Amino acid sequence: MAAMGAAFTLLGRQAWATAQLSKSDIDDLDRVSDYINQIKTLQGNFVQVASNGVRDGGRFYFRRPGRLRFEYEDPNPILIVSDGTWLAVTDRQLKTVDRLPLSSHPLKVLLRKKVNLAAEDKIIGVHRIPGSLSVIARDNEGLLQGELEIVFADPAIELLQWKIVDAQGFAITIALRDLVRDDKIDSKLFSIDEEENPFRDQRR
DSSP states (O other): OHHHHHHHTOOOOOOOOOOOOOHHHHHHHHHHHHHHHTOSEEEEEEEEEETTSOEEEEEEEEETTTEEEEEEOTTOOEEEEEESSEEEEEETTTTEEEEEEGGGSTTHHHHSSSOOGGGOTTEEEEEEETTEEEEEEEEOSSSOOEEEEEEEETTTTEEEEEEEEOTTOOEEEEEEEEEEESOOOOGGGGOOOGGGOTTGGGGO
């Protein structure tokens, strides 16, 4: 439970220095942006590992722009759904739902209608090791604050995993497996029940 919260609703609050991106960084960010912009849907399995050793898994679905769904395997009772505007974290055991604007979540950089990572003011660096390319983002504003690292295969760009680290150094890594791209996904998977949505009056 704590691991899920760190992955999707808790990012540490810190003040971060602004980094200067090199031309090589910008070129790589453009390659990654092109890859993301070509994705319509993405689905597969995921494995989530926390720095305290807690391990979870399940099934995920993306549909750009803005839609995502993470179904955790039992005994984890968590379901995470974004309808393009709001992100809802449902605990089916406690029968609770926590919601926040998708615009405040770091994964918004993957789900925008038009992704341009080189123009994102939160991107502070690009790390390279043989076979992979990591994009690093930091944020000290809004509801969710901290550091996000998104890892892609390289040179054939493909999304592999991301890691979120809070101010205390607690880390969550979510690795993606068995990816299927651009298959049709039922829109109902990204629906948030309006009757349960405490933000519904703010949409009008």
